[in-house]
Amino acid sequence: MITGFDPTLTLPITAAAQATYAANPIPELPASQFQVLGGSLYAGTGGQPRNLIASEWMWLPRVGVAYQWNDKTVIRGGYGLYFDTLNVLNFSADQFGFSRTTSTTVTTDAGVNWGFPAAASPANLKSPLVDPFPVRADGSRHDAPVGNALGSMARAGRGFGYTDYSQPRAAATLAHRRAAPVRR
Numbered sequence: 001m002i003t004g005f006d007p008t009l010t011l012p013i014t015a016a017a018q019a020t021y022a023a024n025p026i027p028e029l030p031a032s033q034f035q036v037l038g039g040s041l042y043a044g045t046g047g048q049p050r051n052l053i054a055s056e057w058m059w060l061p062r063v064g065v066a067y068q069w070n071d072k073t074v075i076r077g078g079y080g081l082y083f084d085t086l087n088v089l090n091f092s093a094d095q096f097g098f099s100r101t102t103s104t105t106v107t108t109d110a111g112v113n114w115g116f117p118a119a120a121s122p123a124n125l126k127s128p129l130v131d132p133f134p135v136r137a138d139g140s141r142h143d144a145p146v147g148n149a150l151g152s153m154a155r156a157g158r159g160f161g162y163t164d165y166s167q168p169r170a171a172a173t174l175a176h177r178r179a180a181p182v183r184r
Contacts, residue, residue, distance in 0.1 A: 001043045002094040005160050009039040009152050039152025102142040
């Protein structure tokens with residue numbers, strides 16, 4: 001899981017990119033100001049431990065009082081401090097590199113020819129779903145996830161986003177309440 005971004009991290013491509021830019025800089029940005037820095041940090045690597053559940057240890061004080069004035073009136077009051085959720089439907093851990101989609105090219109010419117073995121070809125009245133991931137020339141059937149092998153280069157050249165783990169506070173109070181009259 002990617003847990004952070006270090007904006008000062010030197011990447012494996014930093015020296016080569018800066019040297020290439022220095023050979024042909026644009027007038028708007030001198031070569032001395034062109035910097036290629038910043039990279040992803042995976043959990044347990046890079047000396048950056050991060051406690052992802054720190055925001056769950058929140059003190060949420062509540063206090064309440066109740067007083068029965070008479071047999072028809074109860075006075076209640078209270079105060080509570082609550083936190084909003086992180087909206088669990090829109091939040092998930094960034095597991096970039098730990099999942100990968102395997103795509104199989106079935107045809108490149110709209111079905112005239114098929115990239116499957118003849119045994120699994122619609123021309124032979126066989127469904128391509130008989131073996132949707134045929135053995136490739138390298139002996140594999142699926143694209144293996146790279147995990148954290150890309151290290152700081154995991155998101156190089158792509159955008160980087162993060163979730164703000166701070167949660168908004170909300171206060172609630174209870175006013176007095178009059179009980180319904182009791183008929184005897």
